[in-house]
Amino acid sequence: MNNTIKENWxxxxxxxxxxxxxxxxxxxxxxxxxxxxxxxxxxxSLGLTEIGENKAQEFVDKYEMLESRKENIHWHMIGHLQRxxxxxxxxxxxxxxxxxxxxxxxxxxxxxxxxxxxxxxxLQVNVVKEDSKYGIFLEDAVSFLKNMEKFQxxxxxxxxxxxxxxxxxxxxxxxxxxxxxxxxxxxxxxxxNVQMEHLSMGMSNDYEIAIxxxxxxxxxxxxxxxxxxxx
Ligand SMILES: *Cc1c(COP(=O)(O)O)cnc(C)c1O
Numbered sequence: 001m002n003n004t005i006k007e008n009w010x011x012x013x014x015x016x017x018x019x020x021x022x023x024x025x026x027x028x029x030x031x032x033x034x035x036x037x038x039x040x041x042x043x044x045s046l047g048l049t050e051i052g053e054n055k056a057q058e059f060v061d062k063y064e065m066l067e068s069r070k071e072n073i074h075w076h077m078i079g080h081l082q083r084x085x086x087x088x089x090x091x092x093x094x095x096x097x098x099x100x101x102x103x104x105x106x107x108x109x110x111x112x113x114x115x116x117x118x119x120x121x122x123l124q125v126n127v128v129k130e131d132s133k134y135g136i137f138l139e140d141a142v143s144f145l146k147n148m149e150k151f152q153x154x155x156x157x158x159x160x161x162x163x164x165x166x167x168x169x170x171x172x173x174x175x176x177x178x179x180x181x182x183x184x185x186x187x188x189x190x191x192x193n194v195q196m197e198h199l200s201m202g203m204s205n206d207y208e209i210a211i212x213x214x215x216x217x218x219x220x221x222x223x224x225x226x227x228x229x230x231x
Contacts (some may be wrong), residue, residue, distance in 0.1 A: 052078045060092070119154050127178050142189070158195070158197050
């Protein structure tokens with residue numbers, strides 16, 4: 001098992017390098033949802049320090065299980081976060097990738113203020129307006145970010161999207177390009193509490209295309225750890 005993950009990672013690294021001929025820094029989030037503590041330990045041993053989970057409860061369980069390693073792990077909450085779960089997550093993450101509503105922003109601000117913390121998030125954008133996906137529409141992003149100026153404890157550090165699943169990953173290219181354009185536009189248009197540093201796009205199916213289109217943060221599960229057990 002360990003060796004398989006290692007081989008997968010070496011292969012993935014090569015593919016990332018190929019999609020990134022200029023050698024820009026690309027952060028890899030190892031998505032360990034449904035996987036065990038051992039899998040996370042293996043990822044850490046390979047130098048993968050950014051660990052992503054998509055469910056608050058599973059994240060908190062794993063966080064506690066690995067509390068003794070917390071200096072070595074940077075946790076990323078990448079899935080939709082319900083407001084009643086915010087209190088369990090605040091203070092434990094390097095980045096929440098799934099800021100997808102004003103109500104969630106207010107709850108994060110409130111909890112972060114209560115603990116005297118500053119919480120880094122990414123604005124999740126639903127580029128293709130899929131009903132099944134969370135996120136702010138592209139054309140609403142600027143006004144949403146203006147509204148973030150009033151917050152003292154929640155910070156926006158970039159954008160995140162999930163492309164639709166296509167049999168042919170080439171079809172995701174436009175979605176990634178549209179988000180990169182917004183990212184570049186927002187870089188020139190500074191708001192309080194908003195910095196465009198991370199562009200989190202690309203999953204196992206489409207990360208090479210996302211990187212070609214300017215992603216600097218990819219969220220990888222299956223390509224590193226194999227297919228997840230069907231729940
Ligand atoms: C599961 C998940 C991923 C990783 O998906 P893979 O196809 O396994 O690479 C990335 N982002 C989010 C939000 C996810 O829930």
